[in-house]
Amino acid sequence: MYEFIMYEKEAPLAIVTVNRPQVMNAMNNALVEEFARAFAEAEQDDEVRALIITGAGDKAFMAGADIKEVQARDFVLGRKQTRRRQEVLNMLQDMPKPVIAAINGFALGAGLETALACTLRIASANAKLGSPEVNLGIIPGDGATQRLPRMIGFGRAMEMVLTARMVDAEEAYRIGLVNKVVAPEELMAEAKKMAGSIISKSPLAIQYAKEAVNRSMEMGLNEGLAHESYLHALACASEDKKEGVAAFLEKRKAEYKGK
Numbered sequence: 001m002y003e004f005i006m007y008e009k010e011a012p013l014a015i016v017t018v019n020r021p022q023v024m025n026a027m028n029n030a031l032v033e034e035f036a037r038a039f040a041e042a043e044q045d046d047e048v049r050a051l052i053i054t055g056a057g058d059k060a061f062m063a064g065a066d067i068k069e070v071q072a073r074d075f076v077l078g079r080k081q082t083r084r085r086q087e088v089l090n091m092l093q094d095m096p097k098p099v100i101a102a103i104n105g106f107a108l109g110a111g112l113e114t115a116l117a118c119t120l121r122i123a124s125a126n127a128k129l130g131s132p133e134v135n136l137g138i139i140p141g142d143g144a145t146q147r148l149p150r151m152i153g154f155g156r157a158m159e160m161v162l163t164a165r166m167v168d169a170e171e172a173y174r175i176g177l178v179n180k181v182v183a184p185e186e187l188m189a190e191a192k193k194m195a196g197s198i199i200s201k202s203p204l205a206i207q208y209a210k211e212a213v214n215r216s217m218e219m220g221l222n223e224g225l226a227h228e229s230y231l232h233a234l235a236c237a238s239e240d241k242k243e244g245v246a247a248f249l250e251k252r253k254a255e256y257k258g259k
Contacts, residue, residue: 004031006056007038012049012199013192014042017056024063025055027110029081032088039091046258049203050195051095053118054102055111058184061103061127062111070136082141085110089117089143093214096207098198102191103127104184108166113142116151119210121177122191123169124184129177130166150217152176202240203258208232 001007006017016038018025042051055061073081092099092114101107101118107129115121115129123129131144139145140161149157152175159165169181182190198206208231216224235241239259247254 002034002038004028005034005038007041009045009048011047013052013195014038014045014048014050015052015054016042017054018062019056021055021057021059023066024060024106025057025111026063026066027085027114028066028069029084032085036088036091039088039095043091043095043097048097049199050097051092051099052102052188052191052195053092053099053114054188054191055104058104058126060106060111061101062108062114063106064109064111064132065142070138078138078141085113085142089114092117092119096210097203098195098206098210100191100195102187103129103169103178104187108132109140109144110142113140113144113147116143116147120179120194122180122182122187122194123172123178124187125169125181126184127169127172127178127181128166129169129172130164131161132164132166134162135164202235202238202244202254202256204238204240204256205235205244208235 004018004020006019008015008017018031020026020031042048098120099118101115101121103115103121103123105124105127107115107127109132112129112131131140131148133140145161148160156175160167167175167177169178172178173181180190212228212231215227219227240256243256244254
């Protein structure tokens with residue numbers, strides 16, 4: 001079904017592994033379309049409650065775009081391909097389920113941009129992250145100039161983009177680019193553990209909370225507060241809210257149904 005990725009379902013998890021280790025899991029146009037199919041599959045599958053994205057091998061999560069395809073870009077292809085990639089990565093940001101990037105090694109260019117679109121990021125201790133596009137006479141095109149400042153601040157993002165400097169896992173953690181750093185052999189176990197912690201909550205509450213935080217980066221404070229209040233009210237009307245409160249009062253584990 002897929003040539004450049006592996007899609008595994010370990011309900012309630014789905015795991016997407018970029019499977020081009022011979023080229024450091026570089027993103028090509030065909031892989032982008034497989035991403036789109038896999039992300040839609042995970043979102044539409046009611047048995048899947050969270051998605052983990054990682055790379056095959058131990059060297060790279062995704063080391064940028066396929067350089068041969070970049071070489072072929074002119075104005076028309078540059079615009080067409082980056083807009084499509086932005087559209088597909090927006091699927092991760094807007095997915096009502098949490099998406100965790102398990103960053104094993106290099107996450108550069110399109111790899112960094114894929115990780116930025118995820119809900120949370122866990123890095124192995126040997127990970128290196130960067131936005132090296134200016135080294136090729138171009139700029140990021142899949143979202144880094146927009147998502148990176150929102151995540152780590154204007155000054156740090158400007159430095160990473162203009163100098164093309166890579167940051168190691170510890171610096172990435174210090175500046176808020178990743179949520180956690182673990183030993184390479186512990187990466188997937190930690191990603192599954194984090195996903196499990198989220199999955200134990202009401203899927204509706206997780207969906208609304210993710211949407212509220214996402215929208216906070218796009219709205220003014222008053223608009224964001226109004227949107228938060230609306231989503232809170234939606235949660236209050238759910239069966240999950242009744243179950244959550246009852247379970248708390250009865251000192252038992254809640255059994256959420258996503259209704």
